[in-house]
Amino acid sequence: MRYMTAGESHGPEEMAIIEGIPAGLTLTADMINQQLQRRQKGYGRGARQQIEHDTVAILGGCGINKH
16 A cells, blocks of 8 residues: 655645555545544544544545445
């Protein structure tokens, strides 16, 4: 897998392009957001984690009528 990002890490938005996700793998915004919430509560988190609440929105993709 390979990913590319653009934007500011602490800005209003950051974009990622992910390549190499296996065909047939179900990946939803809810699944990713659950992992982001786990990360926010995890060991070693800084004070910024308490004021920033990250969420993901899947804006595009490829597949058979799936995004």
